[in-house]
Amino acid sequence: MPKDSGIGASSKRREDIRFLTGAGNYTDDINVYGQAYVHFLRSDVAHGRIVSIDTDAAAAMPGVVRVFTGADFASVGGLPCGWQVTDRFGQPMQEPAHPVLAQGKVRHVGDPIAAVVAESPEQARDAAEAISVEIEELPAVVDMKAALSADAPKVHDDLTSNLCYDWGFVEENKDAVAAAFEKAAHVTTLELVNQRLVANPMEPRVAVGDYSRATDESTLYTTSQNPHVIRLLMGAFVLGIPEHKLRVVAPDVGGGFGTKIFHYAEEAFCTFAARQLARAVKWTSSRSEAFMSDAHGRDHVTKIELALDADNNFTALRTETYANMGAYLSTFAPSVPTWLHGTLMAGNYKTPLIYVNVKAVFTNTVPVDAYRGAGRPEATYQLERVIDKAARELGVDPIALRRQNFITQFPYATPVAVEYDTGDYHATMDKLEEIADLAGFEVRLAESKARGKLRGLGVNCYIEACGIAPSNLVGQLGARAGLYESATVRVNATGSISVMTGSHSHGQGHETAFPQVVADMLGIDESMIDIVHGDTARTPMGMGTYGSRSLAVGGSAMVKATNKIIAKAKKIAAHLLEASEADIELKDGQFSVAGTDKSVAWGDVTLAAYVPHNYPLEDMEPGLEETAFYDPSNFTYPSGAYACEVEVDPDTGRVTVERFAAADDFGNIVNPMIVSGQVHGGLAQGIGQALLEGAVYDENGQLLTGSYMDYAMPRASDLPFYTVDHSCSTPCTHNPLGVKGCGEAGAIGSPPAVVNAVVDALRRQGHDITHIDMPLSPSRVWAAMQGE
């Protein structure tokens, strides 16, 4: 019987009301009285030395308030990197400066050179066209391997090369892994590209910086997934504004997918300019601007090798990856190909020996950083594609080969540092076989064939590490931040509750799901509870939302704080009921003395807390408000099995996804409807990566995919209905809710399913194809069929 409220209920979302009626409050909807507008002049060459910038004509144009260049930021800090990776020789990564406005050089198309602040956006844009910039163009480096050659142009002149770091993991196991490959009965090798993507949340970035001379306080409204992180990074490392004088507000945010985590130049600019001009300064990105200034995702080139013994057990795995950092280090960029990727290379399997090498490379392209899955899609893609290839080479069923190698004992300490707490991979595979009706594939294959189409089936597993993360652990790995979460539960006198959370919702439905948890714990109606999020002035310090961490870490903080509330409330109830605290039970919003019918309602207790007339003041302070910070002891490990069926048109190479089934284990579920929605969205992005998307640069560093004209976003007609299931559940063992996180799984697990399916379709037709790189566009698939 499905629940209608509390944990496990598919409660309808409250936030929908304002979004459906046009009453959302997105950052571009925010206007501060007297605000000025900024337009950035951006480099249209990928690499060059700035010889001169003449802003006089621009400054004289109508409505212009001031024109800024890099020189205005000489005494301001650069954008910091939040994660320092140590290379395999024990040396710190190369870490170039990242100025707010270009100083000396421009290093990618889109690098901001100057900023015009004017009374209207049109005047700012018009004046920017009057800025005269002389750039001595330099050869650009775009290809990663070329960037590492001895005579490659250096993106940063003060670095020794374009190599950010050469990381090995686990370096001590490298020789043992090599030895295992020497004596392997079979080795499967695969080279693949995880192509550069542009996250493209539908809301472009916006920043409104404001400043009050009266209080010397700065306020930044920004499209961010983590306002406190922005406040800390920008305040402490860029602008030198103490945190108590800096408020960052992330209101309704129209999607993030990782790209709105990072601290961007435009945010620092607007905050700085507002102080300088003593008026608000607003920036709204255009979509074309977003393509050349939002952090991009993925962009790995990998060679993976899998060693098996004569019985088809995986004995060793070795990978070598080139990971593009772009022209500058974005906030979390170094961690994505290393700690968020290397540590997942065991996948769902018992492989005992693993070595991962990653070379992170600077190129004259937009900086690359986390994008939905952040390292885990890259790991899963490599692993699940090489396993598929191995199955074919060995003539073994791809599911059987996986099952044979599944981890079955938990907790399981992988050879790549992480320890999986719990899981049941056979169960999710069983569930997949059922919901995907794999048994019926042959019939569908014949039907497709009768219509002149090829059909293929691709299956894969995934596991991911999310709910990031234990602060101590990530600190040892180079993180310059903690990864705890926070909650203040403020109970009001009349019994209503505000939960101030450090998490941030930009589509995930926290305003609905979080109150479900608290309502469940207290036995009161969900409608009595609201959350407050996204404003550093109103919430305790939190790290924000990404890495599928909101319920696992933010929810856990909320549970911890609510438990403190319950403990205190019971003490109050005990006093009101003249009973001992140990005898007080809380059920359905009533505190009662065990074994009696004496009870007092939630509202009576809350009123007593704030009107403490019948109250143990000698033992306890009035009030009912508690704060908790929760630092997880481990990552969480959702896992699953996915199946994709595609049709391929043999004449055009066009691929359509006919069926997609996802069996996921997310542990306990708070709102099943929201969880399914998260999986749907992730699947669309993964299918989009597999078939449609790709950010392309030419050899001169010109971004060819600079708008929706050239970058193929998945549309409704590109996708089917999905079959998703999360009934398999092995609750997380180390957080109070037993939740694992579900936001990224769909994007992590789906690309290999699609590619496996297309390869299957072509092979069934007799084409001797082992791999096609994403996106599997019609021309690529057609070319593969011609043997090109």
Add this chain to the structure above:
Amino acid sequence: MTEIQMTVNGKAVRGTVEGRTLLVNFLREDLRLTGTHVGCDTSQCGACTVHVNGVSVKACTMLAAEADGADVRTIEGMAAADGTLSNLQQAFQDHHGLQCGFCTPGMVMTAAALLKENPKPTEAEVRHYLEGNICRCTGYHNIVKAILAASGQDVSAIAAE
């Protein structure tokens, strides 16, 4: 500068705009109806969809001056005066057809136009009609389901949760 006037959500309005002012900017900045969103600059994403004289139009691709004298409806005009959601809006909430909400006004306006033209569309017709509306959050599954449900068709066979 040009003087324009039009009816927006049943109310007569007037304004002064430059020749180059887009309808979407007139709605958002001059009339402070910020429910209509700008998501791209190549007229593809559909977040700016409104109805002009009963026809769905991308407000980013129309000059405000072109809408002089027109009858315009935006997302703010889709619910009843007392706030009750329209059938279509309610279906979006019932079926979780939105997540971040940014594409939602455009989706609702486009869906309303579809159902006016084609009261009982098939799944394929819905998906095709939405070609001009991009969503990055939902994967479209629940949007299509919501629209089919709003049309009065049985969606119980479509996987929910």
